[in-house]
Amino acid sequence: MSVEVALFYGLSFLIIYFGLGVLMNPNPIKAAFNLVLTMVGVAGVFFHLQAGFLGGVQLAVYAGAVMVLFVMVLMLFDLEKERDAFSEGFLGNALKLISVGLVVSLVINSVLLSSDLQSAKGPGATVVKDAEITKKLADLIFTEYIFAFEILGVLLLLVAIGAVAISRIKGGTHANS
Amino acid sequence: MLTVDFMNVGLNHYLVLSAILFVIGMLTVLLRRNLIVMLMGIELMLNAVNITFVAFSHFNQMVNGQVMVFFVMTIAAAEAAVGLAICVSIFKRFKEVNIALFENLRG
Numbered sequence: 025m026s027v028e029v030a031l032f033y034g035l036s037f038l039i040i041y042f043g044l045g046v047l048m049n050p051n052p053i054k055a056a057f058n059l060v061l062t063m064v065g066v067a068g069v070f071f072h073l074q075a076g077f078l079g080g081v082q083l084a085v086y087a088g089a090v091m092v093l094f095v096m097v098l099m100l101f102d103l104e105k106e107r108d109a110f111s112e113g114f115l116g117n118a119l120k121l122i123s124v125g126l127v128v129s130l131v132i133n134s135v136l137l138s139s140d141l142q143s144a145k146g147p148g149a150t151v152v153k154d155a156e157i158t159k160k161l162a163d164l165i166f167t168e169y170i171f172a173f174e175i176l177g178v179l180l181l182l183v184a185i186g187a188v189a190i191s192r193i194k195g196g197t198h199a200n201s
Numbered sequence: 202m203l204t205v206d207f208m209n210v211g212l213n214h215y216l217v218l219s220a221i222l223f224v225i226g227m228l229t230v231l232l233r234r235n236l237i238v239m240l241m242g243i244e245l246m247l248n249a250v251n252i253t254f255v256a257f258s259h260f261n262q263m264v265n266g267q268v269m270v271f272f273v274m275t276i277a278a279a280e281a282a283v284g285l286a287i288c289v290s291i292f293k294r295f296k297e298v299n300i301a302l303f304e305n306l307r308g
Binding site: 180 | 208209210213214215216217218220221222223224225226227228229231232233234235237238240241242244245248251252255256258259264265267268270271272274275276277278279281282283285286287288289290292298
C-alpha cells in the first residue's frame, strides 16, 4: 500500500468518524469540536488533492472563524437545559433513515457504474506544482469570475449589516404574547 | 459490472467519500432538534460538495472547480452568520434554541 492510498483512507476514516460524532453527540459543544476535526480532515483532503490554497483557506475560515462563531454562540446559551437532542417519533425517524439510505446508495451506485468517471486518471506523470495552481486560481478569480467576486463582496457587507440588525431586534415578532 | 478497486485511489473514491459525508450532514439536519447543531449539519453538507468540486478539478486538470469552492466557502460563512444571529434573537425571546419553537416565528 503506497503512502497516498494510506493517506486517503486515513483521512476518510477521520472525516467519517468525526462527522458521525457531530451527528451522535447529544452535547452541542462536543458536536462543535467534532466538527472542527471534520473540517481539519477535509482540509487534509484538499492538500492531498493539490489544492493547497483552498486547504489553507479551509483551515483559516472554517476551523478558525466559523467555528469560533459557533462555539461563542453556544457559550452564550444555557446548556444545562438541553433536552430533546434528537427528534421523536419512531416511524418518522425510520422513514428519514430509509430515504437517506436510498439517496446514498443511488449516488454511490451511479458513481461506481459510470464509465466516464473511471477513465479520469488524474495528473499522472505531469506533476503540477501547488504554486502554479494557486496562480491559475488567482488569474481565474480576477479575470473570468471578477463579477461574481465583486457581488460576493457586496453580499458579505449585506450579511454583516443584516446579522447585526437581526440580533438587535427587541421583543421579537410578537412581543405582546 | 461493479468492480471496486481499493488500492488505486481515483475520482470514484473521493466521490463516495463526499456522498457519505453529505448523508451524515443530511441526517444531522433531519434528526437533531438543536438549531445550532442543524446549522453544523449544513456546514457538513457544504463541505461534502466542496470535496466533490476539488476532486473533479484535480482529476480533470481544470482550476475552475476550485473557484467555485472559494465561492461556496464564502456563502457558507455568510449563512452561518445569519443563522446564528437568528438563533441569538430566538434565544433572547424563548430562552431555548429548539427547532420546535420556530413555529412561533409568525410575523
